[in-house]
Amino acid sequence: MKSKIVMLLAIPFAIGAGTVQAAEKAAETAAAAPAAAAASDRSAESVVNAKCIECHGSGKKHAPRIDDREDWTKRASKGLDALALGAIRGHHGMPARGGRADLTDAEFKNAIFYMFTKAVSTPAKK
Numbered sequence: 001m002k003s004k005i006v007m008l009l010a011i012p013f014a015i016g017a018g019t020v021q022a023a024e025k026a027a028e029t030a031a032a033a034p035a036a037a038a039a040s041d042r043s044a045e046s047v048v049n050a051k052c053i054e055c056h057g058s059g060k061k062h063a064p065r066i067d068d069r070e071d072w073t074k075r076a077s078k079g080l081d082a083l084a085l086g087a088i089r090g091h092h093g094m095p096a097r098g099g100r101a102d103l104t105d106a107e108f109k110n111a112i113f114y115m116f117t118k119a120v121s122t123p124a125k126k
């Protein structure tokens with residue numbers, strides 16, 4: 001009985017220690033890469049506006065336009081993961097990761113989700 005309580009008490013402590021370690025690691029990484037500061041704003045919106053818009057804004061090379069609800073809905077019907085996978089590898093006229101090799105999978109997916117959300121919130125044509 002007593003050992004159970006000790007274990008329960010140890011859990012938050014272990015989690016706390018992990019968080020401190022992660023924070024230290026993040027601080028180390030940040031210190032080691034001062035040049036990355038310029039690229040620090042990697043929110044979905046800024047990634048899309050910095051890069052994806054190049055083709056997805058105008059529909060260059062037949063990229064699904066950011067305001068094309070039908071095109072995005074059709075593509076997204078295979079699921080976000082499948083969509084992301086193809087786009088990460090490169091897909092027809094689209095370079096791998098949209099030419100942003102520095103993006104993590106999560107950042108890339110967020111950028112896709114951002115464009116998809118924009119597209120489906122655009123009123124349908126007709």
Ligand code: HEC
Pocket residue numbers: 047048051052053054055056060061062063064075082083084086087091092093094095097098099100108111112
């Ligand atoms: C150089 C032009 C270009 C850039 C830059 C670009 N794309 Fe694309 N993208 C395309 C083209 C062209 C297609 C259509 C390919 C096709 O028909 O399968 C496409 C298709 C896609 C698709 C749909 C893939 C599918 O399976 O239907 C996704 C998702 C996507 N792009 C995400 C992105 C994201 C996120 C970025 C920015 C990080 C980006 N793209 C930047 C040209 C581009």
